[in-house]
Amino acid sequence: MQIIIEKMLESHLLEIKDILISDFDNFWSYSILQSELKNENSTLIIAKIENEIVGFAGIWRAIDDIHITNIVTKISKRHIGIGSKLLEELINISKDEHATSLTLEVNENNKNAIKLYEKYNFKKIGIRKNYYGQNENAIIMTLFFLT
Ligand SMILES: CC(C)(COP(=O)(O)OP(=O)(O)OC[C@H]1O[C@@H](n2cnc3c(N)ncnc32)[C@H](O)[C@@H]1OP(=O)(O)O)[C@@H](O)C(=O)NCCC(=O)NCCS
Structure with missing residues (x-):
């Protein structure tokens, strides 16, 4: 089973538009993704298995830091390596762009995501209190690149 990573295009977005809520946890809305596609500071990528879009990820550039x-x-395809592949690509893009770090916020209760980031050496550097609502804190995690 080969996981292919590609830049997201408008046509990919249209392909997953109707299943964003049911199959991708309603993680991001179509309109947000559409505006991110047009934002020159953003890059969105997709993961495909045999022509089926099975995941996506995005980054946003600040000055030296890149933000995930x-x-x-896709819910039916979890824990078979797709998140890792997407994250590896985001790390490679960040290195190619000479970023000093790659940062993200993750819900402190999202154990699977935290494990994924720890697997790639992201470190917990802070907390944003009530970021996701009352008593739902975000952990800020960063991967520092040696320059
Ligand atoms: C977090 C997420 C992207 C991981 O994607 P994935 O395709 O399942 O990731 P992988 O299969 O590459 O797994 C990577 C690592 O994550 C951890 N992990 C993922 N799913 C796990 C599970 N069900 N149980 C335990 N660990 C898990 C493991 O450390 C795993 O490494 P391993 O296979 O060497 O054990 C996925 O669970 C998801 O889409 N969650 C909803 C969206 C989300 O929370 N995104 C993060 C926002 S900050």
């Missing part, structure tokens, strides 16, 4: 805006695997 989103990473999500």
Whole structure:
């Protein structure tokens, strides 16, 4: 089973538009993804298995830091390596762009995502209190690149 990573195009977005809620946890809305596609500071990528879109992820560039805006695997395809593949690609893009770090916020209760980031050496560097609502804190995690 080969996981292929590609840049997201408008046509890919249209392909997953109607299943964003049911199959991708409603993680990001169609309109947000559409505007991110047009934003020159953003890059969105998709993961495909045999022509089926099984995940997507995005980054947003600040000055030296690149921020992961989103990473999500299709619910029926989790824990088979797709999130890792997407994250590896985001790390490679960040290195190619000479970023000093790659940062994200993750819900402190999202154990699977935290494990994924720890697997790639992201470190917990802070907390944003009530970021996701009352008593739902975000952990800020960063991967520092040696320059
Ligand atoms: C977090 C998420 C993207 C991981 O994607 P995935 O395709 O399942 O990831 P992988 O299969 O590459 O797994 C990577 C690592 O994550 C951890 N992990 C993922 N799913 C897990 C599970 N069900 N149980 C335990 N660990 C899990 C493991 O450490 C795993 O590494 P391993 O296979 O060596 O054990 C996926 O669970 C998801 O889409 N969640 C909803 C969206 C989300 O929370 N995104 C993160 C926002 S910050």
